[in-house]
Amino acid sequence: xxxxxxxxxxxxxxxxxxxxxxxxxxxxxxxxxxxxxxxxxxxxxxxxxxxxxxxxxxxxxxxxxxxxxxxxxxxxxxxxxxxxxxxxxxxxxxxxxxxxxxxxxxxxxxxxxxxxxxxxxxxxxxxxxxxxxxxxxxxxxxxxxxxxxxxxxxxxxxxxxxx
Numbered sequence: 001x002x003x004x005x006x007x008x009x010x011x012x013x014x015x016x017x018x019x020x021x022x023x024x025x026x027x028x029x030x031x032x033x034x035x036x037x038x039x040x041x042x043x044x045x046x047x048x049x050x051x052x053x054x055x056x057x058x059x060x061x062x063x064x065x066x067x068x069x070x071x072x073x074x075x076x077x078x079x080x081x082x083x084x085x086x087x088x089x090x091x092x093x094x095x096x097x098x099x100x101x102x103x104x105x106x107x108x109x110x111x112x113x114x115x116x117x118x119x120x121x122x123x124x125x126x127x128x129x130x131x132x133x134x135x136x137x138x139x140x141x142x143x144x145x146x147x148x149x150x151x152x153x154x155x156x157x158x159x160x161x162x163x
Contacts, residue, residue, distance in 0.1 A: 017071055021136050024066030032059035064089045072144030085143055092138040099134055100127030 036055035044051045064086055100123055107113045107122030 013074075017140070018136070020071040021067065021139075024063055024071055025132065027066060028059040028063035031062045032056060035059070060090065060093060063093075067139055068144065072139060088143045089139065092135055092143060095138070096131035096135040099131040100124075103127035103130060 032055045034055075035058045036051050039051040039054055040048060044054070067089070068082075068085060103126045104119060104123035107126075108119055113119075113122065
């Protein structure tokens with residue numbers, strides 16, 4: 001039974017997005033680690049926490065730009081407001097982080113797997129996979145989709161006056 005052309009086209013587009021999403025994520029990961037280590041060895045030598053905060057912020061911007069202009073460029077709404085996309089992108093990243101943290105909490109505190117290996121598997125393997133899957137579909141559906149739910153603020157009615 002032959003696959004419909006439109007279905008094949010959708011699958012090809014999805015595969016391209018997944019590969020691009022992975023490449024952008026990989027680049028953001030390298031940026032995160034690089035910026036962290038540069039800051040940790042230099043300007044923020046005595047502050048590993050602030051080094052990480054800055055490196056994650058820089059990596060998040062890299063990921064947003066990469067996903068905005070590479071991964072989901074064809075699905076974005078015309079005239080999409082950059083700050084709104086950025087805000088939604090950041091919110092979805094926080095949810096992805098919470099998913100990874102929840103995996104670690106369940107494994108460590110509920111199931112009692114307290115070794116460093118168990119923590120790494122639950123947080124950095126299971127949590128990363130689930131968080132990344134969530135991010136991909138959330139970006140696709142809510143952040144970069146032309147059909148996403150609009151966050152609009154109604155403007156007050158314009159008053160007309162006559163002289």
